[in-house]
Amino acid sequence: MAKQVKVGLLGLGTVGRSVLDLLVANRAVIQDGAGVPVQLVAACDIKAKTKRIKGVPVVKDALKVINDPSIDIIVEAIGGVKPALNYILKALASGKHVVTSNKEVIAKYMPTIFAAAKKNKVLVLYEAAVGGGVPIIQAIRDNLAANHINEIYGIVNGTTNYILDSMTKKDVEFADALKDAQARGFAEANPAADVEGYDAAYKAAILAATAYGAYVDCNKVHREGITKIRQEDIQYAKETGYVIKLIATARKWTGNKLDVRVHPVFVHNTHPLAKVSENYNAIFVKGDYVGxxxxxxxxxxxxxxxxxxxxxxxKIARGGAYRVLSQAYPKQKAVLCDINQIERRYYFNLKVPDRSGVLAVISKAFAKNNVSIQAVTQRETVGKIATLIIVTHAVSGDNIQATLRDLAKLSVVKKISNVVRVGLY
Amino acid sequence: MAKQVKVGLLGLGTVGRSVLDLLVANRAVIQDGAGVPVQLVAACDIKAKTKRIKGVPVVKDALKVINDPSIDIIVEAIGGVKPALNYILKALASGKHVVTSNKEVIAKYMPTIFAAAKKNKVLVLYEAAVGGGVPIIQAIRDNLAANHINEIYGIVNGTTNYILDSMTKKDVEFADALKDAQARGFAEANPAADVEGYDAAYKAAILAATAYGAYVDCNKVHREGITKIRQEDIQYAKETGYVIKLIATARKWTGNKLDVRVHPVFVHNTHPLAKVSENYNAIFVKGDYVGxxxxxxxxxxxxxxxxxxxxxxxKIARGGAYRVLSQAYPKQKAVLCDINQIERRYYFNLKVPDRSGVLAVISKAFAKNNVSIQAVTQRETVGKIATLIIVTHAVSGDNIQATLRDLAKLSVVKKISNVVRVGLY
Incomplete structure (x- = not known):
């Protein structure tokens, strides 16, 4: 690495602006860590209203930054696919390393981006794409590098955790919790990427690719969001010793397949993930030696x-990273397991008429599909409709799907309000 | 770094034996991480009864390993100061990098060891000395390298956490919990290094030196162990919403001083550290950007x-680490703050005669020293002696020391059973 490292920054939104502030404010400590001075020589913001921020030149044209031959590293903090992907590929083609916080572009275009990096003998690093400040990518790649990683799971989306935490602590409905999260800046005006689980699915795909060396098609990651979770589900969870959390999983499955998925889970309140509050993230990594x-x-x-x-x-400025990390890019395409082969306990929230015989008909549908019932609770009746909650013993997703098809045919089942997995294991 | 890296291992106790197993069992994944093959070429055990373990030659004479010119890295897994220090210095003098899990030798001889490493242009790395498998040293030095670290605190000794956790969950006394920990291999036959807080103090000194770039004299680290903690203290903590934990702290103090200490704390049960069970460790790091x-x-x-x-x-095998990490060795001696300047709430457990007027006399001693009382509880009387529990508002250690001196002079105070800080902040 040269006697100093020059950085160009694309995007001055929340993340980009903080990167600028940090590079300027902590210059000395960063130089100590890097071993060489790290200088931010240009920032790009298409809506730039000023020519300098804290002494850093600000331009409107990203290509001016990307094509600046003095720059060693481009930071992409634009987010989304367009124009971020194009800029990343241009930067790589011009022989610059890229550091990005953009989970969507990495998850969707990992093979393209890494191939371009390899071709141009530069690095693409993406620690900030998963877990924000939590150093999970480096943990997998460096700190736990002696281990076979068997499983990664946890809470990787702060917005949904904030919403579920509000619903649990303040007894509010999803819509109100979402509004509150938006008011506090924890959710975006269009919350779909978070509440539908897309953001968490991108992160799960990135974690899997990093840990297991295989590209994961993020569109194939099983994904369920939290929009169906209602206060009645939260309440039942609470009464039975659980908290509902949106959990991302990336683990090894049999036959070299991977199990990568995102969905809500009833997490037992003795598990540390149950205590993760507000917009925090928490990620568990299981390795064969580290535990x-x-x-x-x-x-x-x-x-x-x-x-x-x-x-x-x-990391790039220190030098030495290229030889190893460039070899760490995934070498193959991942094959994902069939999620319906996985056995779990399930919580069903059904709306049924409040009359005798209903439970007999419904339990027959469960029994027919070899789904064994662990607990049944009938809740308060609204009009003539009662809420019937059924928790099953562990059973495969296939049996659950068959049961759902049968329930849908029953006239006594007015609505299948929710189906949520119970327990992390 | 060469085309392959050769390692020599000193010590085949619990840690050394696991290092041998790991280097042999995970050879392929380690080579992926390192970028080059890593070969364990010799292990030393003074009590060796076999010439090979899993194909690795085992010798009795450590100098044979240290003086082997083909070896690049010596792993010191002997523990303690003698003969580990001597072997570490010999290995450094012969131009070999050293990796050690030995907190005692690093904490006590950091300046000597790092000076020798610098002189010989090699590295001493000690990730395993703090937090076991928890990658806390790399987190501070690499992952959070852009931050000013302001504070590190947490549970760094598994033995004492196991004992306190048993006392809390099984309502047993210290002596029984210790015996149980010894039987399960979580405490040594001579438990002093753990239960008196020495081990945690070594780790606090190492964390402080790593984060703040200044050598900390581990003998000057304020240290209180857990041997005085009784079931009655645990019970009172429980009743008032706390759990007693042995907490190590390493944080910045005013005037470039450091606050480094180890002592029991009443941790509120809403704090994640309260949930750290059995022999687990959990360490918080506060940085100005990462939070x-x-x-x-x-x-x-x-x-x-x-x-x-x-x-x-x-890390060493990847290359590139030397230039940066050799610069990271502490450059000065740390000055520690006077712990008695720190303000905290305190829990007092006093044994007093069960008769009228006692509380008046005792509260006078507190008032005289400007120690404001927040809560008073008198517990069951045994014989004619009652247990008086007093919890104070936040007050400096100086005032607490003065109060203790005054209490010692009072004839109504039969015994000061325990004094424990309340709350992490």
Whole structure:
């Protein structure tokens, strides 16, 4: 690496602005860590209203930054696919390393991006794309590098955790919790990427690819969001010793397949993930020697994400990273397991007429599909409709799907309000 | 770094044996991480009864390993000061990098060891010395390198956490919990290093030196163990919403001083540290950008510790680490703050005669020293002696010391059974 490292920054939104602030404010400590001075020589913001921020030149044209021959590393903090992907590929083609906080573009275009990096003998680092300030990517690649990683699971989306935590602690409905999260800046105006689980699915795909060396098609990651979770589900969970959390999983499955998925789970309140509050993230990694290690911190927000972005810059600036990390790019395409082969306990929330004989008909549908019932609770009746909650013993997703098809045919089942997995194991 | 890296191992106790197993069992994944093959060419055990273990030659004479010119890295897994220090210095003098899991020798001889490493242009890495498998040293030095670290605190000794957790969950006394821990291999036959807080103090000194770049004299680290904690203290904590934990702290203080200490604390049960069970470790790091990050995992035991040792080997094998990490050795001696300047709430457990007027006399001693009382509870009387529990508002250690001196002079105070800080802040 040269006597100093020059950085160009694309995007001055929440993350980009914090990266600028951090590179300027902590210049000395960053130089200590990197071993060489790290200088931010240009930032790009298409809506730039000023020519300098804290002494850093600001331009409107990203290509001016990307094509600046003095720049060693481009930080992409634009987010989304367009124009971020194009800029990343241009930067790589011009022989610059890329550091990005953009989970969507990495998850969707990993093979393209990594191939371009390899071709141009530069690095793409993405610590900030998963877990915000939580150093989970480096943990997998460096700190736990002696281990066979068997499983990664946890809470990787701060927005949904904030919403579920509000629903649990303040007894509010999903819509109100979402509004509150939006008012506090924890959810975006269009919350779909978070509440439908897309963001968590991108992160699960990235974690799997990093840990297991195989590209995961993020469109094939099983994904369920939290929009169907209602206060009645939260209440039942609470009464039975659980908390509902959106859990991302990336683990090894039999036959070299991977199990990568995102969905809500009833997490027992003795499990540390049940205690993860507000917009925090917490990720468990299981390795064959290290056992189970957990990383917990702010999973989003400008400052924590900037901390991760700059740790990647430092890594490149130190030198020596290229030889190893360039070899670490996934070498094959992952094959995902059939999620319906996985056995879990399930919680059903059914709306049924409040009259005798209903339970007999419904339990028959479960029995027919070899789904054994562990607990049944009938809740308060609204009008003539009662809420019937059924918790099953562990059973495969195939049997659950068959049961759902049979329930849908029953006239006594007015609505299948929710079906949620119970327990992390 | 060469085309392959050769490692020599000193010590085949719990840690050493696991390092051997890991280097042999995970050879392929370690080579992937390191970029080059990592070969264990010799292990030393003074009591060796066999000439090979899993194909690795075993010798009785450590100098044979240290003086082997083909070896690049010496792993010191002997523990303690003698003969580990001598072997470490000899290995450094012969131009070999050293990886160690030995907190005592690093904490006590850091300046000597680092000076020798610098002189010989080699590295001493010690990830395994703190937190076992929890990658806390790399987190501070690499992952959070863009941050000013302001504070590190947490549970760094698995033995004492196991004992306190048993006392809390099984309502047993210290002596019985210790015996149980010894029977399960979580405490040594001579438990003083753990239960008196020495081990945690070594780790606090190492964390402080790593984070703040200044040598900490581990003999000057304020240290209180857990031997005075009784079931009655545990019970009172429980009733008032706390759990007693042995907490190590390493944080910045005013005037470039450091606050480094180890002592029991009443941790509120809403704090994640209250939930750290059995022999687990959990360490919080506060940085100016990353916010608060927590690392949780098995803090001891052969396999997790071996995972950390081999992550250091991988770091050296990758190359590029020397230039930066050699600059990171502390450059000065730390000045520690006067712990008695720190303000905390305190719990007092006093044995007093069960008769009128006692409380008036005692509260006078508190009032005289400006120690404001927040709660008073008198517990069951045994014979004619009652237990008086007093919890104070936040007050400096100076005022507490003065109060203790005054209490000692009072004839109504038969015994000061315990004084414990309340709350992490």
């Amino acid at each position: 189970q290690v957990m990383f917990h911190g702010e999973g989003a927000g400008g400052k924590p994400t900037a901390s991760a972005v700059v740790s990647d810059i430092i | 608060q990050v927590m690392f949780h995992g098995e803090g001891a035991g052969g396999k997790p510790t071996a995972s950390a040792v081999v992550s250091d080997i991988i």
